[in-house]
Amino acid sequence: xxxxxxxxxxxxxxxxxxxxxxxxxxxxxxxxxxxxxxxxxxxxxxxxxxxxxxxxxxxxxxxxxxxxxxxxxxxxxxxxxxxxxxxxxxxxxxxxxxxxxxxxxxxxxxxxxxxxxxxxxxxxxxxxxxxxxxxxxxxxxxxxxxxxxxxxxxxxxxxxxxxxxxxxxxxxxxxxxxxxxxxxxxxxxxxxxxxxxxxxxxxxxxxxxxxxxxxxxxxxxxxxxxxxxxxxxxxxxxxxxxxxxxxxxxxxxxxxxxxxxxxxxxxxxxxxxxxxxxxxxxxxxxxxxxxxxxxxxxxxxxxxxxxxxxxxxxxxxxxxxxxxxxxxxxxxxxxxxxxxxxxxxxxxxxxxxxxxxxxxxxxxxxxxxxxxxxxxxxxxxxxxxxxxxxxxxxxxxxxxxxxxxxxxxxxxxxxxxxxxxxxxxxxxxxxxxxxxxxxxxxxxxxxxxxxxxxxxxxxxxxxxxxxxxxxxxxxxxxxxxx
Amino acid sequence: xxxxxxxxxxxxxxxxxxxxxxxxxxxxxxxxxxxxxxxxxxxxxxxxxxxxxxxxxxxxxxxxxxxxxxxxxxxxxxxxxxxxxxxxxxxxxxxxxxxxxxxxxxxxxxxxxxxxxxxxxxxxxxxxxxxxxxxxxxxxxxxxxxxxxxxxxxxxxxxxxxxxxxxxxxxxxxxxxxxxxxxxxxxxxxxxxxxxxxxxxxxxxxxxxxxxxxxxxxxxxxxxxxxxxxxxxxxxxxxxxxxxxxxxxxxxxxxxxxxxxxxxxxxxxxxxxxxxxxxxxxxxxxxxxxxxxxxxxxxxxxxxxxxxxxxxxxxxxxxxxxxxxxxxxxxxxxxxxxxxxxxxxxxxxxxxxxxxxxxxxxxxxxxxxxxxxxxxxxxxxxxxxxxxxxxxxxxxxxxxxxxxxxxxxxxxxxxxxxxxxxxxxxxxxxx
Numbered sequence: 086x087x088x089x090x091x092x093x094x095x096x097x098x099x100x101x102x103x104x105x106x107x108x109x110x111x112x113x114x115x116x117x118x119x120x121x122x123x124x125x126x127x128x129x130x131x132x133x134x135x136x137x138x139x140x141x142x143x144x145x146x147x148x149x150x151x152x153x154x155x156x157x158x159x160x161x162x163x164x165x166x167x168x169x170x171x172x173x174x175x176x177x178x179x180x181x182x183x184x185x186x187x188x189x190x191x192x193x194x195x196x197x198x199x200x201x202x203x204x205x206x207x208x209x210x211x212x213x214x215x216x217x218x219x220x221x222x223x224x225x226x227x228x229x230x231x232x233x234x235x236x237x238x239x240x241x242x243x244x245x246x247x248x249x250x251x252x253x254x255x256x257x258x259x260x261x262x263x264x265x266x267x268x269x270x271x272x273x274x275x276x277x278x279x280x281x282x283x284x285x286x287x288x289x290x291x292x293x294x295x296x297x298x299x300x301x302x303x304x305x306x307x308x309x310x311x312x313x314x315x316x317x318x319x320x321x322x323x324x325x326x327x328x329x330x331x332x333x334x335x336x337x338x339x340x341x342x343x344x345x346x347x348x349x350x351x352x353x354x355x356x357x358x359x360x361x362x363x364x365x366x367x368x369x370x371x372x373x374x375x376x377x378x379x380x381x382x383x384x385x386x387x388x389x390x391x392x393x394x395x396x397x398x399x400x401x402x403x404x405x406x407x408x409x410x411x412x413x414x415x416x417x418x419x420x421x422x423x424x425x426x427x428x429x430x431x432x433x434x435x436x437x438x439x440x441x442x443x444x445x446x447x448x449x450x451x452x453x454x455x456x457x458x459x460x461x462x463x464x465x466x467x468x469x470x471x472x473x474x475x476x477x478x479x480x481x482x483x484x485x486x487x488x489x490x491x492x493x494x495x496x497x498x499x500x501x502x503x504x505x506x507x508x509x510x511x512x513x514x515x516x517x518x519x520x521x522x523x524x525x526x527x528x529x530x531x532x533x534x535x536x537x538x539x540x541x542x543x544x545x546x547x548x549x550x551x552x553x554x555x556x557x558x559x560x561x562x563x564x565x566x567x
Numbered sequence: 568x569x570x571x572x573x574x575x576x577x578x579x580x581x582x583x584x585x586x587x588x589x590x591x592x593x594x595x596x597x598x599x600x601x602x603x604x605x606x607x608x609x610x611x612x613x614x615x616x617x618x619x620x621x622x623x624x625x626x627x628x629x630x631x632x633x634x635x636x637x638x639x640x641x642x643x644x645x646x647x648x649x650x651x652x653x654x655x656x657x658x659x660x661x662x663x664x665x666x667x668x669x670x671x672x673x674x675x676x677x678x679x680x681x682x683x684x685x686x687x688x689x690x691x692x693x694x695x696x697x698x699x700x701x702x703x704x705x706x707x708x709x710x711x712x713x714x715x716x717x718x719x720x721x722x723x724x725x726x727x728x729x730x731x732x733x734x735x736x737x738x739x740x741x742x743x744x745x746x747x748x749x750x751x752x753x754x755x756x757x758x759x760x761x762x763x764x765x766x767x768x769x770x771x772x773x774x775x776x777x778x779x780x781x782x783x784x785x786x787x788x789x790x791x792x793x794x795x796x797x798x799x800x801x802x803x804x805x806x807x808x809x810x811x812x813x814x815x816x817x818x819x820x821x822x823x824x825x826x827x828x829x830x831x832x833x834x835x836x837x838x839x840x841x842x843x844x845x846x847x848x849x850x851x852x853x854x855x856x857x858x859x860x861x862x863x864x865x866x867x868x869x870x871x872x873x874x875x876x877x878x879x880x881x882x883x884x885x886x887x888x889x890x891x892x893x894x895x896x897x898x899x900x901x902x903x904x905x906x907x908x909x910x911x912x913x914x915x916x917x918x919x920x921x922x923x924x925x926x927x928x929x930x931x932x933x934x935x936x937x938x939x940x941x942x943x944x945x946x947x948x949x950x951x952x953x954x955x956x957x958x959x960x961x962x963x964x965x966x967x968x969x970x971x972x973x974x975x976x977x978x979x980x981x982x983x984x985x986x987x988x989x990x991x992x993x994x995x996x997x998x
Contacts, residue, residue, distance in 0.1 A: 189795060190884045190915075212801070234744045245742060247751070248719055252946075263971040267946040270716075271705070271882035271916055273965040274995045275760075275976050279718055279751025283744050303801040327660040329683060329772030368803060371836035428740040432660035460742045497743035504745060515745055520735050523728070523983075524747045530978040542746065 087171065088128040088151050096131065099141050104179075106130035115156065115174050116167065120424075123164030123506050127154060127174035134179045136254060136262065136292040143290060143536075144260040146173055152539050153258070155286035157198060157229025160221040162424060163505025165233065165285050169540055175290055177228050183207060184293060192251060192268045194295040197228025204296070213298045216243035219501070220409045228291045234283030236501030238334035238408065241459040242367070243299070245501065247282040252295035255281055258288060258532025267295055280527070285503050286538040288531035304370040305333070306377050307401040311358035311390040315339055315442065315454070318360035319435040321387040322458040325364075326431050328383060330376050335459030336363040341468075342411050342455045349414030352407030355391050362458065363408050411455040412466065419451070419468035421477070423484045426508075427491035428500040431461040440490045441465055448483040450476070462500035463491065488514070504542045512544050572620065573600060576644070579612045580604050584650070591645045593625055593993075594638035595956040601627075601645045607725065607733060607764045613646055614762065614988065615731030623991050626758040628669060628700025631692055631872070634953040635704055636757055637964050640992030648699055651764060654678055656739075663722065663741060665767040668699025684770045687714035689864070691918070692872025699763040705755030708868065709806035709830070712913045720768050721750040726761035729984035739767045752979075759994045760983050774832030777805065779863060780845050783823035784854035790825040791889040793852035794912050797829070798885060800848070802841050806830040807913035808867075811892050814907040817870055818863075825892065827912060828859065828867070871909060876922035877930070877954040881938065883915040883947035894941055895919050898934050915947070927958045939966055965995040 096105050106112055107129060116126040128151070133139050146153045152172025159166050168174055177198035184194040188211055195204060201222040205214045217230055218237035225235070231253065236245045243249075252266030266278035281288055312318040318337055325335065338346070338361045343354045354361055364380055366373045377394075384392055395401040415422070429437045438454075441463075445452040456464040465487060469480040488498065488511060498504070498511045512521060525543055529535075577585050580602045588598035604610045617624045623641035627633065628648055648669035655665040659682040666675060673694035675686055688701050689708030696706070702724075707716040714720075723737035736749020753763055784790040790809065797807065808828040810818075815826060827849075831841040842858070849856040871878070883891055892908050899906035902925050910917030921934070938949045951964045968976070973996055980998045992998075 188799070189886045191798065212799075234748070236742060236744075240742070244715075244719065245744075247748065248715065257971075257975065261971045261974065263975060264969060265972055269882050269884055269915060269942075269945055269947045271707075271880070272946070272948055272968070273950055274968045274972060275756055275979060276718055276751045276754060277972060277975055279748055279754070282751075283748050300799070300801055302803070323660055326662060331772065369801075369833060369837040369841055371840050372833045375834040375836060428738070428742050430658065430661040430663070430740055432658050457742075461740060462742050495739050497738040497740050498745040500740075500742040501744055508745075512746055515738070517735065519732050520749075521746075523732075523734050523736065523749065526982050527747055527749075527752070527979065530982045531975065 104132045118159045118161040118166045120162050120164045123167050125167040125169030127168035128171045130174045132176050132179050139256050139290050139292050140262050143256045147260050153536050154538050155290045157226035158224050160225045162502045163507040165505035191298045195227050196293050197291045198226045201225050212301045216299050217246040227294050231282050231294050232286050233503040238336055242331050242333045249297045250282050253278050253281050254293035255289040255291050258537040285542050287542045302367040304373040305367040306373050307365045308394040310362045310384040310392045311355040312360045315360045315438045317387045319438045321384050323434050324383045333367040334365040337458035339454040341453035345415045345418050346407040352403050358390050420470040423467040423480050425465045426499045426502040427463055429461045429491050429494045429496040433494040444483050444486050448479040509544045576602055593633050596639050596642045598642045598645045603647045603650050605650045610727045611731045611733050614727050617988050618730045626762040628697030629695050631696050632704045636993035662770045668763045669697050683773045685773045691868040702754050703758050709808050712807045712911050713805040717754045718751050722769050723767035724750045724753050725765035726763050728761045729988040757994050759990045776835045776838045777832035778838050779830040779859040780856045781859050782827040782849040782856045784825050786824045787889040787893050789852040796848050804829050805832040809888055809912035811908040814909050871918050874920040876920050878952040879919045880950045880952050881917040883942050884945050885915045888912045927961050931962050968995050
């Protein structure tokens with residue numbers, strides 16, 4: 086239902102003169118997230134500072150039958166923080182306070198808009214860190230991380246965001262303020278915290294997050310191993326995991342990505358390699374030392390071109406800078422790209438990488454790979470140029486074949502980016518109608534009037550795939566993170 | 568009527584797998600029948616029949632935690648899942664396994680042990696318990712400090728809803744955000760939203776070497792100091808349990824006022840180095856460390872699993888743990904009870920067993936009330952995991968749930984089981 090202009094004065098009273106974005110130019114900033122393919126401009130953008138304001142906002146939206154679209158920093162890659170049906174976007178960017186740090190209980194509570202890395206920065210001197218580290222962590226918000234259950238390179242060892250969220254403050258679609266979980270775990274009742282994490286703003290607006298902090302490990306060692314083929318690198322990954330070693334991170338980058346990184350940010354990755362593994366071990370010094378030897382031995386069994394160990398913190402930082410900015414620099418080298426986030430069982434990595442190569446050859450497209458190999462979480466970037474006739478269609482076809490191949494191996498549609506509008510149509514490939522029906526009914530228990538982020542996450546949801554204004558395929562911004 | 572129902576149940580599971588319910592009472596409420604299905608399809612048909620006939624159903628794994636929760640408001644049929652005990656898929660290189668819910672953790676350990684992998688769910692008496700039962704009751708043990716609980720282990724779940732619909736949630740890979748995280752909803756739901764029938768679980772490599780130490784102290788204060796120092800260090804223990812004097816005595820360990828039982832799992836050299844550091848921390852706090860025999864954890868678990876009396880599950884902050892032990896000991900002494908306390912000190916999750924004579928009417932005001940008052944401010948809770956049926960009638964087993972969260976829980980339960988087929992009355996606020 087279109088928004089009645091009569092609510093604007095009411096909203097101004099609630100949020101203050103600078104708390105509302107009304108102008109077309111201002112709202113245009115919020116028309117898409119990092120997946121610029123999907124566009125939908127909100128009718129208004131609200132910039133609350135307090136939870137109480139969010140409660141009032143959601144209640145007003147429910148009363149007026151308008152959609153609520155929660156948004157953190159807008160770094161999502163799935164069109165989740167867009168308003169294809171209009172409605173009011175609630176941006177949490179001004180809710181960015183650290184509310185409590187309780188190191189004795191290894192926990193912190195922050196407002197939803199706090200930038201991920203700010204929390205680790207605030208506790209690093211005391212020897213602690215917040216483990217979830219999506220590549221966007223310099224700018225993405227912890228509320229957004231919780232809403233999408235973000236991953237990151239180090240979730241191989243430490244788990245994804247949900248494993249670190251102890252509690253949430255959330256305003257449900259029914260307009261209730263619920264405090265779920267908290268510093269104390271094991272509360273009687275359903276694990277509503279666990280259900281809300283990853284719900285992409287379809288159940289409510291997350292306003293504050295209580296997270297677990299971890300103590301910085303005693304030792305850390307970062308190394309890079311270069312291989313002459315993707316196959317050798319994939320088999321090395323499977324062998325490391327099968328050997329019972331759990332690296333903190335185990336990332337793979339292929340030749341196209343290595344070239345882009347070296348040209349874009351001069352990270353000094355070995356040239357001429359078909360694939361590079363970025364391997365990080367952390368933990369007690371003696372454990373790191375023993376496991377480093379074993380990992381090196383496994384890599385040597387797979388015909389490496391070079392193994393390089395970072396000897397200074399600066400070298401380590403440069404290796405990671407290359408990884409974290411890889412997708413962004415590639416964005417400068419191709420006109421357009423499509424991005425997958427599918428997952429395969431770890432033992433299937435060599436098989437799926439062969440398939441990726443075959444699909445690229447079949448469609449005569451460059452598919453660049455930079456991904457969380459240790460988790461089996463692929464991020465193939467299918468490069469194309471929309472100005473060349475037929476190339477976009479071939480890219481879409483390649484994308485679908487790739488997803489089908491991952492699912493055929495027992496995988497999942499999305500490992501960490503989420504569903505949003507981008508992948509909603511693919512859920513029936515992974516779930517039966519009864520499974521999707523269960524999710525839709527769960528959603529209804531939280532959001533009886535279907536106002537929360539409509540058209541996202543579930544395919545059966547009204548208007549999903551319809552009424553969606555799909556903009557002309559655009560370049561993914563060069564600053565995107567995967 | 569009963570025989571007509573019995574006939575229909577027999578048609579589903581076969582005569583040899585249907586028994587009278589007399590021996591399967593839950594808190595004194597005996598069901599009419601116990602059915603032992605052999606497949607997901609049979610569970611589905613049983614629940615479809617229960618739904619159509621308005622029967623109340625209690626799922627059951629090994630039956631070791633049937634005392635958890637309120638007494639059922641109604642009970643007609645117990646569905647016992649012990650015949651669903653197969654490994655469905657195990658590729659060790661994936662470090663995941665898919666098994667049916669009725670498999671015992673002991674059987675699963677034998678399968679995984681051949682590949683030096685573990686499912687690190689180790690609640691008291693875990694060997695006899697089933698995968699589905701441990702998940703549905705959110706039972707945990709000492710290993711949770713390092714490896715987490717059921718919510719961290721359960722990647723994918725097949726369950727049968729109250730109307731018999733067979734439903735899947737989650738995935739078979741270690742990382743997936745495809746749709747809502749249904750496994751989280753089912754974990755700890757006590758079978759009130761569905762009967763768990765198949766699971767895909769995240770495994771871990773078994774540590775090459777694991778050793779444990781008992782850090783003993785003359786009073787609770789130095790134990791508190793040592794715990795704080797341990798948690799504020801870079802040490803990476805796999806278990807950090809607090810053990811009170813009553814538990815130490817029951818285990819036949821040398822008497823001290825309190826102790827921390829700590830395990831380190833890693834490569835040999837790291838275990839030795841961290842063990843030495845534990846010894847240093849214990850001494851610095853005025854106590855001493857002593858290495859424990861390999862069988863300590865089995866004996867420790869059995870002590871709580873096999874306990875008579877009233878067993879409580881307390882959840883508080885790590886910084887409250889020694890206060891809670893002191894309060895439990897003071898309350899027990901005042902009322903002439905014995906008390907054994909153990910539990911994950913590092914995460915504030917304690918188990919206490921109280922033994923002795925105490926009038927049923929006295930428990931709520933004399934024991935549960937003061938404990939809940941102490942924990943209320945920090946969002947903690949006290950659940951009664953096991954107690955005599957006569958006492959259960961008089962107490963609030965789960966304790967209060969925050970009203971907005973409870974409202975959501977009610978809407979969820981009403982959405983999926985409006986007629987109350989699954990475990991009616993047993994969960995929080997008698998959902």
